[in-house]
Amino acid sequence: MTIGRLGNQVQMRDINAEFNIRPSTVQIGLGQIVNIYGRNADYGNPYPEFPWQAPTKLSGVDTGRGFHGYTHRSANFDGVNDYLYGANTIDSYASFQPQMTDSFTLSMWVRATRTSVPQPGYAIPLFFIGGQNGFTGPFFGLYYSGRLSNGATEDLFIARFFRGAYTSGPTRDYRFRATFSGGNIWWGYTNPRLMNHILLQYDGNGPYSGAFRMWWNGVELGVNRTNNYPNSGGLVWGGKNLRVEIGRFPYTGSPAGGSQLITNVQWFRGAVAGSYNREMYNRGAGAGPFSQEITSNLHYWPLYLNGMDMGQQLGGSNSVYDLNSYQVGFGNMIRPVF
């Protein structure tokens, strides 16, 4: 069987054609992904001793700038027009509509690919969930802000909840000072296989100090500043077209600003980062509260293809999103369009 075009490039429409289904009906565990942009990146053979090809601390290297995981494959967002977008990903499951009072943990491996000083206004969109019709509704977002438009260095990770529309401002806003010891703010390390682990935890406890905590390659970052307002009943998710987006700013629609590699994105229900940091960082994506222990190294959830066989779990359960654990994973086998 031969499938593909443009030099064995498999595209969403190829798959859909084969299965005779339209993009809008492609099911994933969490709901639906109707479009995925970004491209798969590959940087050579995986380490034979780590055949699962997921970045972990244990498969990484100490560069003197910290300990970084290696990855064999990841989604490559070029900062020009690539992004991952899963529409209707939330409302399909009413129980998965994280409220302000719900705790969660986000784990992902990233590497910015820019190696020179970026333009003013440089920022890297990392992860957004929620929103409605262009993120006019409530959502959670995480991004990296490198430079302001006036050229000043900011160098912050920004995590925030918006109870309403973006223009109304965040109800909960945390900024973490990145600590790139020996590196630069745009993470432009020369070795393309080095990945960095981001772990973000939200405790759901309301406007108290420490609602968000963040780790960078296993090291907890200091909170630069915060902005908290009372829950006021928490978020109110409603309507349709709620979504997960990676690699672009949903409120501007722009993927530009930062090119990056991303892999093994996971969303866990509960503030479990403190308990599972070692597993998720040291032992690889997929480790954590729902990790597999068939062997010591089998513990990640690959997303093979759009809508197919995501997150194969022990026992044959087949979903990236697990209804019981509120767990979402975009694995290192991600095969986006392009």
Next chain:
Amino acid sequence: MAEEIITLGDITEYIELPPFQIEDWTYTIIPINELVKLDGDETLEIVRYSNDNSEFIIKYNTSGSLPIGYESVINKSEYSWEEIENVLTSSQWVVDLSIHEFEASWINPESGEE
């Protein structure tokens, strides 16, 4: 190929396909008045217009076929990914991300910074 049905078990074949390399892509800036010469269908993708809508960027995989009409386009400029990133830093192309900066007004003044 169009009629061939694959099964879930065949998915593994996709996994073994060569992955995409960002270096395999070429970005081309083309004047808007040359747009009529292009008919890429499967291969043509306009990824961005300049701020004044006078030019646009397409990108294509160098291992694949060129967009139809590409060769007839005059004054096209080709860039690698690394080069196009730098091009995009100019005011003609840059996307205004300063929206996240007005967030400064959202920060609690009591935090002591602003």
